[in-house]
Amino acid sequence: MASELVIEAQGLGKSYGRTVALDGLDLSMSRGEVLSLLGPNGAGKTTTVEILEGYRRRDSGHALVLGEDPERAGASWRAKRGVVLQSCEDVVELTVWECVRHFARFYPSPADPSEVIERVGLSAKAGSRIRSLSGGQRRRLDVALGIIGQPELVFLDEPTTGFDPEARRQFWDVVRELAKVGTSVLLTTHYLDEAEALADRVAVINHGRVVATGPPAELGNRLNAPARVSWSGPDGRLSKETHEPTALVRELEGAFGGEVPGLTVTRPTLEDVYLGLIGHEADAKEEQ
Amino acid sequence: MTETLAVPYAATPRRATDAIRAFGVACLARGEVEVKQFFRSKDAVVFTLALPMVLLALLASIFSHDIPGTGVPYSQVYTTGLLAGGVASTSFLNLAVAIAGERENGGLKRLAGTPMPRTAYFVGKAMVVLVTCTMEVAVLLVFGHFAYGVALPASLGRWWTFVWVTLLGATSMSLLGIALSSLPRSSRSAAPVANLPLLVLEFISGVFVPFTSLSPGLYGFAGAFPLRWMAEGYRAALLPSYFQRVELGHHWDETAMALVMAAWLVVGLLLSARTFRWTGRGER
Known part of the structure; x- marks a missing residue:
């Protein structure tokens, strides 16, 4: 059923x-x-x-x-x-x-x-x-x-x-x-x-x-999209897009010797994906 | 979207009686809501009923004497015309405007989305027209009788004429109103669209202007439409028999009345069935 x-x-x-x-x-x-x-x-x-x-x-x-x-x-x-x-x-x-x-x-x-x-x-x-x-x-x-x-x-x-x-x-x-x-x-x-x-x-x-x-x-495929890892370094905000955010966070942990200041890990929001989808389609139409 | 008027209640009922019962319940529900909505619009009730009374008071004060050589007051003749005009307004005009409004505000669309048998909607409209027409006619008769000495139908046979002319006239004008409701582009234009043909008919059918002052050609043309025959029917119900001599055919022709009104009833039914839309213009 x-x-x-x-x-x-x-x-x-x-x-x-x-x-x-x-x-x-x-x-x-x-x-x-x-x-x-x-x-x-x-x-x-x-x-x-x-x-x-x-x-x-x-x-x-x-x-x-x-x-x-x-x-x-x-x-x-x-x-x-x-x-x-x-x-x-x-x-x-x-x-x-x-x-x-x-x-x-x-x-x-x-x-x-x-x-x-x-x-x-x-x-x-x-x-x-x-x-x-x-x-x-x-x-x-x-x-x-x-x-x-x-x-x-x-x-x-x-x-x-x-x-x-x-x-x-x-x-x-x-x-x-x-x-x-x-x-x-x-x-x-x-x-x-x-x-x-x-x-x-x-x-x-x-x-x-x-x-x-x-x-x-x-x-x-939002969950498999590259994640953006951001943190606060000595010279201000830094960020990096990666397919392996866990590894990067571990690396950062080592570099900072513990807690990473201001750490965020984000994937594209539904809105990002949605706008990408309808924008992409619009471009494809124009090319035809 | 063109829909036929009658979609049977098809809830695969175990017994035919279930379907008939569901149909009856839906019809009563529609009738109840229509009548309730009418009576709760107090201003509409008051002005609908007041209009023919005010018109009779005006006409009776302008023509306050008797028709020469008869001893019958002009108000007696005007009452017959106003009865026909009043019934035409409450059926034709009110339905055309109300349905155009419900089509525009989505009320019809919502009903069409329910399992309501489509016929029940029209049965509800018939009930509200029956109630309003009866009130309109009764109020005018009682007011005319007590304020201006208008004589009531003098025999049982004349009462019978009065009743069937009212019922048949209201039915055929209602169906024409339903058919016309599809014509206006918006609910705002429904009143002017419906008013023009109605006013023209009222003037050439002897509602406001005595038919004896119309040219035979014009009055003969009005004979193609139901309103003139409704007015003649009320004359047959309310005027002394010797008034028949001034009619076009020198008598009150009840057969012609019934035939013309019934013919327009059929025309209205066919037109409504073919043109009725449950959704607004531009929705396909």
């Missing part, structure tokens, strides 16, 4: 007029996984997610989500996957509780509305009109509506855009709770720290294709 795929997409293609949004995108996702899509604006993240959610038609390629083609799947399939949309301003005259209960009634086996409201941290606002909620509170309501049907797979499209740092941390806990009970989560985000904090695996999209995929710590 561990290797069961909830998303299998091969060669997804999509153009808007003369603009190519997706250019043969391949993506797969295992059950229970938290997968984050990273990529610059216009890379094709939202198009990919909307094709997999069933909102958009692809021009070419194959897609199976929870075993069905999202273009043809019906209501029973929609009940198994939850969608948290980027922004919604409707039903502002309902209270939070009324709204969540309303959406619960469309699903064959929904969660308890009060319990879902609790999970997204809106219990104190359950009786308030949606009109009176802050932006962050509305996003949490969006999440509640996305998970009320107890989905096996949840799509989160840039869920924390516009959040303050505290709200983001709270939101991360909500996603971790989902993952803990075995829900598969597909998350698109602009924030690398968010992907690093939440995702089991990230997929970097650029120019409509996946250019790299892997666990955040290993992306772009």
Whole structure:
């Protein structure tokens, strides 16, 4: 069961007029996984997610989500996957509780509305009109509506855009709770720290294709990249890039006769790797 | 994205009754939310109901005398026109504007992402139109009756005409409103886009201007659309029988009313089914 795929997409293609949004995108996702899509604006993240959610038609390629083609799947399939949309301003005259209960009634086996409201941290606002909620509170309501049907797979499209740092941390806990009970989560985000904090695996999209995929710590062969060892010498800060940082540190220890002042050993950050990936791709395109 | 209106609830139910039950629950849920949202927008409720009353008060004060040689006050005739105009506004105009708004703010997209049977959305709209039209019509009749002595339908048969004209008229105008909601490029332009055809129809259908002062050509042209027949239906329900002589066909033609309204109901249904989009313009 561990290797069961909830998303299998091969060669997804999509153009808007003369603009190519997706250019043969391949993506797969295992059950229970938290997968984050990273990529610059216009890379094709939202198009990919909307094709997999069933909102958009692809021009070419194959897609199976929870075993069905999202273009043809019906209501029973929609009940198994939850969608948290980027922004919604409707039903502002309902209270939070009324709204969540309303959406619960469309699903064959929904969660308890009060319990879902609790999970997204809106219990104190359950009786308030949606009109009176802050932006962050509305996003949490969006999440509640996305998970009320107890989905096996949840799509989160840039869920924390516009959040303050505290709200983001709270939101991360909500996603971790989902993952803990075995829900598969597909998350698109602009924030690398968010992907690093939440995702089991990230997929970097650029120019409509996946250019790299892997666990955040290993992306772009990050762990085998040369490490930068820095220390404070008698004439100021010194540093050296090496494939064997342990040996260098031992050597330094000998040279200093003990503790090395100001020692740091760093590998490229996720951001370094990410910027390298999308920059490299851009260069390759220009050369063609 | 073009979707057909009716996507059956396909949760591979063990029994057909489960599917029917789920459909019923979804329809009731939509109706409840639609009606709740309407009544909670207090300003909208007040102004929607006040508009035809204010118009009747204005027209009745401008034309405060009886129609010469009849003993029937002008307000009686104006009430028939305002009933037709009021029903058209609450169904056609309100739906076109509301749906365009929900399409733009993502409400429709979110509903389309749930397992809600798509038909339930339209059933919910039908419920809110039924409630608002009933209130609008009742308020106008009661206000006209007590403030300006407007006579109520004089027989059971006339009440029946009143009811079916209201129901059929509201249904066909609602479907046309749903169809029109796909036309405006944004929710801001929905009201002007819907208002122009409605106002034109109101003026050539005898809602504000007595149809007897329109040219037969223009009034005949209005006969291609449902509003004129709704107005004629309310005249058949509320005016003394001898008023039939001034009609174009010299009688109140209930068959023609039913046929034209039913025809537009079918046109509206087909147009809506073909053009209805659950996502905003530019989303493909």
